[in-house]
Amino acid sequence: MPLDQRKKQILQAIVDDYVSTAEPVASNSLIQRHDFRVSSATVRNEMADLEQMGYLEQPHTSSGRVPSDKGYREYVDSLMRVDQLSDEEGEQIKSRLSDSFDELAGLLKKASSTLSEQTGFVSLALTPRLRKSYLKQLKMMMIEPGKVLVVVVLSAGIVKDRLVRIPDYLTPEQLSLISNSIESGLSGKPLEEITLVTVASAAKESQVPESLLNQILYEAYTAIKQADNLELYMDGTNRMLSLPEFSNISKARSLFDTLATDGIVSGYVNELSMDNERATYMIRIGQEISIEGLSDCSFVTTTYNVGDRIAGNIGVIGPKRMEYSKVISQISFVREVINNQMNRLKELNGGF
Amino acid sequence: MPLDQRKKQILQAIVDDYVSTAEPVASNSLIQRHDFRVSSATVRNEMADLEQMGYLEQPHTSSGRVPSDKGYREYVDSLMRVDQLSDEEGEQIKSRLSDSFDELAGLLKKASSTLSEQTGFVSLALTPRLRKSYLKQLKMMMIEPGKVLVVVVLSAGIVKDRLVRIPDYLTPEQLSLISNSIESGLSGKPLEEITLVTVASAAKESQVPESLLNQILYEAYTAIKQADNLELYMDGTNRMLSLPEFSNISKARSLFDTLATDGIVSGYVNELSMDNERATYMIRIGQEISIEGLSDCSFVTTTYNVGDRIAGNIGVIGPKRMEYSKVISQISFVREVINNQMNRLKELNGGF
DNA sequence: TTTAGCAGTCAATGAATGCGAGTGCTAAGA
DNA sequence: TCTTAGCACTCGCATTCATTGACTGCTAAA
Known part of the structure; x- marks a missing residue:
């Protein structure tokens, strides 16, 4: 009925x-x-x-x-009636996010803290899923014998690096042979297609003896894969302690434990977003979130875009009792600003 | 009396x-x-x-x-009677910290989480103060025109890097000229002696036109200085919610806010350690800690060493009502393990 | 100096009470 | 058939009060 x-x-x-x-x-x-x-x-x-x-x-x-x-x-x-953000609030967000960020991480951190400040709830920002973006460069820089900095540059302009140990009899020349052939063999390949096997076959081209190769392949592969790690920036958890919903200490404890456990929130939001590719924003309320410790909360999340295939999420975790329309408009606004900044970054990087 | x-x-x-x-x-x-x-x-x-x-x-x-x-x-x-750690507890700590860590950060994170688990309180680990260690290498790696990865290697084997933007008309050749002359001009100098002026005068040797130089000096300087930033790894804050001392939500909130504010705890511990260079462990109780929000807590901290001049801290923040002797012995034990690991790292790096 | 004994203090507990903010239901009115 | 005034009923909550019991401090005797 x-x-x-x-x-x-x-x-x-x-x-x-x-x-x-x-x-x-x-x-x-x-x-x-x-x-x-x-x-x-x-x-x-x-x-x-x-x-x-x-x-x-x-x-x-x-x-x-x-x-x-x-x-x-x-x-x-x-x-619910859809809320329009007041000009003042809009300006506030814009100005807080108006710095020109050189790095994705900086932008997302700031976006997250802004969101938390504006809403008064817990905010989150997830780095983009990069499986569809491709490898652009792979450099290995020998810091000293046995110690190498592996630098991975992705098409989205994202740079990640990782310090690894390798056998110390590998010479810088051999190293650069290896990294050059991996780079030329794999650059342009989407991350999701790169496996230990493809790395190995690319590296073979270097003509470096296989016994040496094996020592370093895995490190190169790990560095590439690691570039695809989702990272979560969360902010404002303490604010939840002020809500009547969590005046009960043990509820607060269970919420905090859940929020602090690596991967729970990021995994949930990531899945949510993958299952609802077409949605501009996603809302999950109370028991709909089947995570212990979050059953008194609601998620409001949205997707930001980098190019047309690569996307990440931002969102808010608050009490079920929240002004949904206001939160939605705040999040949407932040998303817009991020998208613009992303486009700027994209120009800067000469396209993705 | x-x-x-x-x-x-x-x-x-x-x-x-x-x-x-x-x-x-x-x-x-x-x-x-x-x-x-x-x-x-x-x-x-x-x-x-x-x-x-x-x-x-x-x-x-x-x-x-x-x-x-x-x-x-x-x-x-x-x-108080000095407590001896049971063999079992000692073994537990040792085994949790027995992985061979390639990186300081990994070791300290693990040390912190171990400490929190063992004591049941908030643990902290502070990266070493590096002012006395010296610059070993400075590399600038052009990712693409206008985008450079600055890699700083310190004598303590610590590698830090930073992605920066520079004017995009700078060529890779010019860049490597600059970084080479900064490196050869400054390597061997303690961090505390490196200033924007010394960087500038070292860079001059590169013969690169000054108008170009200026664009990049500051980034190089910042990257070097940033290598000296104290980083704090904190763990187990949520455990405090289970203590009767913090069953009052507003006390918990104020504690959490204090712990979450960047620099408060790390600054305090750092100062404490500098003021008490000879002490093996330092204890501060309640009001002795003149930080709002921590007046119901005690600090127990100690210093670990890398070589003889470089030192960082680990410690515990708990309620005043804690088993001091037990906590001390736990911390001391973790310190020993860290020191050993540090020596191993030191060997690995061929001395500091 | 020690201690038994006792009076005094105070938090905590629980029962009794009244209050008031709500509801559901009923019966009359539109 | 829908609406509503009116009323009985429920229940949480605050207040009061007395009781209990866990302490202390003090006094006077050993």
Whole structure:
């Protein structure tokens, strides 16, 4: 049974009120704040219906109602009004992100901290998935015998490096032979197609004796693969301690443990984004997030783009009780700024 | 007035008991747990004295006593028994730190996480102060026109790099001229003696026109200086949420905010260590740490060494109510392991 | 100097109470 | 059939109060 107009109105009003007060919403306060043309008794009846249908919950008899996950879902899907960011807020974000960043990492860190500051919640920024981007350069620079800096340059203008040890009888000449042949054999190949085998066959061209080669192949391969690691910048976790939702220490502890565990959040957001390639923003509410410790939270994430195939994510983790429309508009704004900066970086790098 | 023998015994017993129970210690429970040959009344008299002398505090009349900062200080300075780490615990630490680390950062991260796991408190590891170590190499590697990777190698075997932008009309040849002359002009110089001026005068030798030079000097200088940045690895902050001391959410928030603020903890520990060069370990208790948000905590830190002049710190931040002797022995043990690993790294790098 | 004994203090606990903010239900009115 | 006034009912919450018990400090005797 679909919700009729009035039920929708009431649900919307309840979510709005609950978001701003954090208190269960009563029928009386509802008709006072919003001018429904009906009495509180009517609203009560509707609320009872909504509860029965699963959109609302009642912490205890004789208390007001609170939206359920399903209620929030209905709200974000079809009830909420889209918020426009005020010029002032827009300017604030823009100016905080107006430095010209030379590096992706710097830009994303700043984007994340800005987002957290603006929303008051936990923010996150994920480096792009680079599987589709290709290897542009591979340099190996001998720091001293046995110690080599492997520098990987990707098409997206991303530079990563890694200090490794190799047998110390390898000469700089041999090293540069090897790295040159790997580079020329693999440059232009998407990262996802590069394997230990392809690296090995490219390296063979160098004519360096195989016994020496083997010692260094794996390091080269690892350095390339490592360039594809997702990195997560998270900010503002402490803010969650101020929310009534987490005034209970053990809830806070479990939230913090979850957020601090490597890979949980980044993995979730990454998957979410891969499963919803077409969506501009993704919202996941409470139990929809099947991660222990985050069941009282909501995710609002979006995708930024570098060129047309490479994409990363930014987003916010907050209490279910958040101003979704505002958060969405804040995130969208930050995304725009990032996209612009990315384009600038792209020009700078002469295309991806 | 110095403490007589019995007062010392009683103070020691009170600290021991309070550390293990987190409850104010009563005269009665004291004589039950320890076999003083006197009655509780006598102990009460002594406790009243100790309170008057500032070693104890009473949360309210008719409650037991709690050690004051001064009490803890007396305890750690002259009362506590030195604890020996059990073989098992020692082995555990050793095995967790037995991987051969190629990099300082990896070693320190692992040391920090081990320390936090063993103690149950917040751990920290600070990279070495490198002001006394000297520049060994400076390489500039052109990734593409306008984009350069500056690699700094220090005598301690530490490699840091930094991606910078330069004017894109600079040729690779000019670049290598510049970096070569900076390197040969400055290598062997302690970091603390390198300034923008010395970099500039070294670079002049390259014969590259000054208008080009200026564009890149600053980047080179910054890269060198940045190699000296203290980095802090902190672990286990969430554990603090389980302590009764921080069951109050706003105390937890203020602690977390302090710990998360860049530079506060690292700056404090660094200064502490510089001011106490001869000390093997340093303990700071409660108000002795003049940092807001840490006044309910204690620091226990020690210094590890790389060669004889270069040193960094590891340590623990926990509640004042901690088993100091145990924590000290845990930290000392970790320090030993680090020192050994450092020596291994030193061999590997052919001396510092 | 020590200690038994006792009076005094205070936090913590739990029962009793009233309050008030809510609801659900009913019956009358539109 | 929908709406609504009215009322009984529920329940959390704050307040009060008395009780308990874990302490102490003090006193006076050993």
